[in-house]
Amino acid sequence: MDMELGLYTFGDIHPDPVTGAPTSPAQRLRDVLERIRLAEEVGLDYVGIGEHHRPDYAISSPSTVIAAGLAQTSRITVGSAVTVLSTEDPVRVYQQFATMDLYSGGRVELLAGRGSFIESYPLFGASLDDYDELYDEKIGLLLALDEAERVTWSGRFRPPLEDALVLPRPSDKPGLGSRLRIAVATGGSPRSSVRAGALGLPVSYAIIGGRPASFASLVETYRLSFSHAVNPRPDGPFVSVAGMGFLADDGRAAREFFYPYWRESMARIAAERGFSQPNRIAFESQAARGGAYFVGQPEEVAERIVELHGVLRHDRQAFQMDLSGVPQRESLHAIELLGTQVAPLVREALGRASA
Template identity: 45%
Template structure:
């Protein structure tokens, strides 16, 4: 029997442009340069995965993950490169596959796709799509993406784009099969779909991590009912680490409160008591010392059985120096401790 794969840890970003106290957003040019430096440092420090997500809003710098990841590929050596996420509902699966197959060639076989429906809806009117077909778009286009991955040429007929007949889709990736993960925010049907399809799953943890345990169980049950082996589960969480717990929380609180206020208006800006609760031992926010982060990852692993953890970094206008130090600590203090504890 082969040894289990090592527990993987990485970072990701949406390239958010949180406004400062004067209401001025971070400059998109500066943020893009920051993001590429995060990728270089993560790669050099030994992290496993680097991801960028997709938004089509003025307060985010990244609308094309494949382009940013290709730039990161040219400046890194080992780290895997993934979208977090590709909004497949409003994208052409043929173009998505071509872009990420090209990224795979550029990076020497390090590309992955994370497909999702997206937490925001701005891409639907932008690309001329109707919101009432939200689920239909994703189901239809995910099926085509997976068929393109597994077959070439491809013959396909669906409801959301023109049919394909014996169509070649090029180039093909360096990897034998381009990895496709599904991102789930809390919908049972989405977790069950990933299990039935045999796709690895990301759980975007907000709120209480323990409430996602039934989704992980449903995912594994659905895979078993479909005759598939247990797939991989990844967890994504908001993150900041410093050498001491109090230092991390004092540094991060004003930035994170600003971030939540801007991106989750129904929640509003966090007060300090709510922040401390979210960052507590059973909360979803990772903000503390390396030892605290290790302990929380291991607890979540007991609850969810995940084998990949992606930390969302650079939130709320946090300084570049602080963000880079946090990335380095994640790689040099957290990752080896988690692997040692899990015997991997």
């Protein structure tokens, strides 16, 4: 079987932890578009664009960057990673993604999440006391919009809709019809796995630590819940895995290069959230076989992807390879290796296993 491979980015604009060189938001956005173009050129399947409302990331409006990426490509899927649906208007989000879906020929994907950072909540007037209720209501409205062009609906967090005509409608896709590609993002809670399955939607697991194989029970929970969904997506269950990774021609060189960028990003989050500071031992543990970080040379990363697929049977794996502003030259080389060397090895191995 084929498995999709790709990358995702938040548009990090931290000063380079090695050289101290700054990167402007404008330059980073141009860098991201270059990465999307290269990802398509080297045969990758997916690029995800994240959403943050902080000074250390360049992308606060993922749909704008996605639109630019789709306009410069012809084959690859470009989607959100994630859209913080809890602080958005589902009607406007639906219109934006349906528009992109039409002109790209169905290549856009909406990954709907609640967000691991909370800056968007006060920015858009949402209360953290309603954290779960906001998401539940808004994903429900988003799916209602996807089901029919006229919607009657009422809820707590936005004005009601009375036979509202919501246009445009998405393109017609094989196996899916005139619907958007909508998925649910989760950090790994059982409740989110059940919700995604019950809604009949694809699920994306952000695995940023620990042992990815331990997510097997969550994946099975999702698939079981999907099998009992009232209105499942006709193209069936779909499992994505997202996490940190980096590639270089030599495995040790990849880990040596990536470590200071990883440490800078993790140290900043640890300081904000009161976690213990990251260190080399923790990094090496997670970058070793069985860990959450896929950092190394192409053959070893491909082997680890295939090994994880044997446990999770997932359909897509995407890597965040530009933490803390990894320079563009190294970022592009990592993308090239992922597409030209890792992807063929993974597909060959999975093809043999399927046969």
